[in-house]
Amino acid sequence: MHDCLTDPIARTRRFHRAVTTESGVLDSSFLGRGRPLGPARVLNAIGHGRQDVADIRAFLRLDSGLMSRLLRGLEDEGLITLHSAPNDARRRLATLTDAGAAEFAAYESLSDAQVSGILNRHARPEALLAAMDIVATALGIDRTEIVETPPTDPRAIACLTAYYDELAQRLATGFDVSLSADPETQDMTPPRGAFLLALSDGMPIGCVGLKATDKGYAEVKRLWTAPAARGMGLAKRLMDQLETRARTLGITRLRLDSNSALLEAIAMYRKAGWTEIDRFNDDPYPDHFFEKAL
Template identity: 40%
Template sequence: MTTLRRFNRYFTRRIGVLDDHYLGQDRPLGEARLLFEIGAGASLRDLRTRLGLDAGYLSRMVRALESQGLVRVTVHPADSRLRLAEPTPAGQDELAEQNRRADDLAEGLLRGLSETQRGRLTEAVAVAERLLRLAAITVRTVDAASADARACLAGFAAELDERFPEGYDTADLVPPGRITAFLVAYEEERAVGCGALCALDTATAEIRHLWVHPDGRGLGLGRRLLTELERTAAERGHHVVRLDTHKVLKEAAAMYRTGGYTEIPAYDDNPHAGYWFEKTLPR
C-alpha cells in the first residue's frame, strides 16, 4: 500500500496533474481529460458512468468547455432523454494539440532509458494496469432474472454457440428458478462476467455458466469469479462443489485443475460436457 501511494504521488507530480495548466494548456486536468473522453462525441450519461463523476460536476465542466467554444451539446436524434457532447472544430484542434503534448511528455520521461529498460517499463506498466483493473472490479450477487444476468448469459450462450461443434442453444441454460446465487462482475458498473451456483443437495453445490466478457479477459477475473462462487457455496453450508466443461474449453479445464479440482466420473447428463470436476471446500 505504501509503495503504491508513493508511486502515485511521484507519477502525478511528474505528469503535471497538480498544475492548473495541464500540459501547458489553459485548462486544468479535469477539463482536459473530459475533452479527451468526449473524443469524436459521447453522451453525457456514458461520460458520467465512464468517469465516475457526479452529474452536477460533469454538467459544470461541460458548460465550461461550451463557453470556451470547444464543445457543443445536442439532443440525441433517437432518444430525446440523452444529451450528446461533441467537439467543435476548435475542440478538435485543442484535442490534437493535447495529444501531441502528451506524446512529448511521455517521450521526455522515457528519454533517459535504454531500449531494454523501456521494454521492462512497458511490461511493468501493463502488469500494473491489469492488476489495478482486476482490483477495481466488484463482484455482486444479483437476481438471476435481472437485466445484467440475462445480458451475461446471452453473451455466454452466443460464444459457446460459436465454439461448440454441436452449437449451443439458450434453452440449455439453467432456468433462473434452479439458481441459488448468481454473481456478476462489474467494471465501472458494466457487467463483464458472471457465474451461477445451484444446489445439488444440502452438501453439494454446482457451478454453472462461468463466463468472462472478452474485454475482461487476461486479468485473472475467471479465477476470481470461481473463488467467489466457492466462497458463496461455503457460506450456504455446502462442503463440495462440482462443475463440468466442454472438451474444447481447454483453458477452462486447465483453470479448474490448477484451482484444486479433481476430475470425476459424469454426475449429470449435460450433452455439452466432456469433463466433470469436484472440489472439497475448506470447512
C-alpha cells in the same frame, strides 16, 4: 533492426502520450462549459450515482474544506441539493436537481463527442471499440467489483446471452440452450444458490452461477468472462468468491461440467484444486466433469 514497432516500452509511452492531457484529446472534455475542473469533477461523480459526500471525497481525493466549498458552489448554482443521511446525521448526501441532471447530461454528451467523433470516422468501429474495452478493462482491473445479483438482472442476462453465443461458436456441435439443463432462477438465488456478476466501471464483464441441487452438492454453472477481460485472472476471482459464498450458504461439495473446447477454463479448474470425476449428468454438451470439497 529498429524496435519502434515492437518494443513494449516505446508503444506504452506512445499510448500514454496519446491519451494523457498532453495531447488534450480527452481531458479537455471537462472544460468548455464555463466551469472549472473541480466542480465539474464533483458534478460528474454525483451524476454517476455517487451520493455520499465522504465517498466522493475519497474517490476524487479532495480535502474536506475544498470539497465543502465545491459543494456549496454547485448548490448555489442550483445544480445539487444536500441533505443529511437518514441513518447518520453527520454524513451528507448530494443529489442532482433537474438543472443539475441537465448539466450532467451536457457533460456526458460533450465527452461522448470527443471519442465517438473518432469512432464515427473509423471504417471498423467495432474493432476500435473492442480495443477500447480491452484497455479500459485492464486499466480498471483493480477497481473491478464482484456483486451478487439475481440471475434475472438485465446485466446478468447480457452476460448469459454472450455466453450462449460464444458456446454456439466454440463448440463443434453448436449450442442450443434449450437442450442443456437451464437452471431454474430460484436454484441460483439465495438461500438455495447464488449468482455473481463482475463489474468494471459499471460494465458487466463476467459472471458465474451457483446452482442448488437436492443431491448433496451444488453445481457451478455459467462461468463466463468477456473477451476484453481475459488474461487478467477474472475467472479465478469469480470462482474464489463463489466458493466463499457457497460456504456461507452451508454448501460442502461443489461439482461442475465443462467442454474440452473451453481449454482455459479446464486448465483453471485443475489448477484451482478441482478433481476430475466421472460423468454425473446426461447433458449433451459437457465432456469433462469436476468436483471440489469445501
